[in-house]
Ligand SMILES: Nc1nc2c(ncn2[C@@H]2O[C@H](COP(=O)(O)OP(=O)(O)O)[C@@H](O)[C@H]2O)c(=O)[nH]1
């Protein structure tokens with residue numbers, strides 16, 4: 001691997017990128033040149049995975065049976081997280097019950113109690129969901145006029161008119177109405193309902209519009225798409241179109257009139273009756289489980305919010321240390337060992353804030369992985385260029401020496417730090433068995449963060465701050481030309 005020393009490139013040597021490449025130990029122009037090139041072209045789209053049209057929903061989304069103990073266990077975990085939250089509060093907040101966080105904690109505890117109480121609920125709520133004009137309103141009115149009257153357990157059947165919203169949290173069963181084979185967007189919506197923990201039943205409406213043969217084949221196609229998920233499909237006609245009836249009169253005339261056929265809901269109402277009679281408890285438990293999980297999520301978000309307040313100053317501290325060391329020895333320390341060490345320390349420190357313990361060895365490996373990612377994705381190059389041109393226009397006199405290296409090191413450290421915070425937060429919201437420390441998977445995160453910060457005035461402000469942290473000889477701010 002041959003790297004030209006940046007100093008040869010002239011006064012504005014973009015050494016930071018080469019510096020990172022050195023640390024990483026190989027040039028990105030090897031296996032990563034294609035990526036780098038595409039980024040330079042600004043296409044930036046290569047990483048968007050091409051989504052093949054999903055023919056069916058993957059089975060792992062199927063909801064298993066839920067028991068009371070599972071719900072209670074999650075609720076006690078919520079309580080435990082609230083206690084963690086309280087323990088981690090800064091002393092002054094901890095001592096001051098008027099702080100807003102205490103109201104949030106009280107609200108959470110109340111919700112825990114409500115969810116526990118709801119386990120004994122004896123009524124059910126249905127929500128009717130689907131694309132516009134599939135017949136939701138017709139179905140709701142038909143069901144409530146007939147079937148629901150014989151079902152004292154069913155307290156409500158409500159239409160969700162919003163095209164994308166999830167039904168209310170206390171919905172025990174979602175009736176998903178479609179008027180044809182499921183389209184991609186409908187499948188996705190069903191998928192997110194399952195992900196969110198809703199029980200779903202599909203009502204395939206407007207049967208009267210199809211010839212019997214088509215009905216059967218479409219019904220089968222829908223069934224195939226959702227099989228293995230515990231989703232039943234019922235073919236119905238909630239409000240069949242009137243049909244033309246011709247009657248031969250005695251005088252030979254033909255009288256044409258329209259008749260309103262009866263709705264056909266039996267296959268659905270049979271299924272619903274069966275669900276209500278045999279699975280009401282399961283439906284209630286499933287709702288409680290979903291609510292308990294939502295509470296767990298909220299509790300964790302409250303924790304994350306507090307932790308972020310401790311984490312950001314750590315990142316800032318590290319970014320200025322990185323700036324200082326890169327500035328002080330732009331060539332030698334730019335052999336990246338310094339920054340890897342700094343990033344490793346940052347991983348250990350941030351990990352500690354987020355309750356993840358890393359040995360320094362583990363952290364060093366992770367920091368190496370991240371440095372490699374930065375180079376491979378072309379982010380070092382991009383940010384050095386962006387920062388370089390800002391420095392050139394706004395603070396020409398500072399460009400000498402290691403200013404660019406210092407600012408770049410600070411910026412890259414910050415990006416890594418913020419990505420780590422996001423990463424830890426996201427991990428904390430996953431079930432334990434899904435958590436991992438795969439720092440190598442942080443590419444997308446780093447990328448979008450870099451793209452976001454490159455826009456707007458943020459980068460300029462950052463450059464000013466970074467310069468203020470460098471021990472520059474004539475550290476007078478230069479008038480900036482806006
Ligand atoms: N042919 C036929 N039309 C129906 C059926 N159910 C509803 N519709 C018609 O589809 C249109 C949309 O129905 P609506 O219930 O308002 O759909 P929503 O937007 O999903 O609430 C209306 O003109 C209904 O009369 C059905 O089973 N067969």
Ligand SMILES: [Mg+2]
Nearest residue numbers: 136137159161
């Ligand atoms: Mg409607």
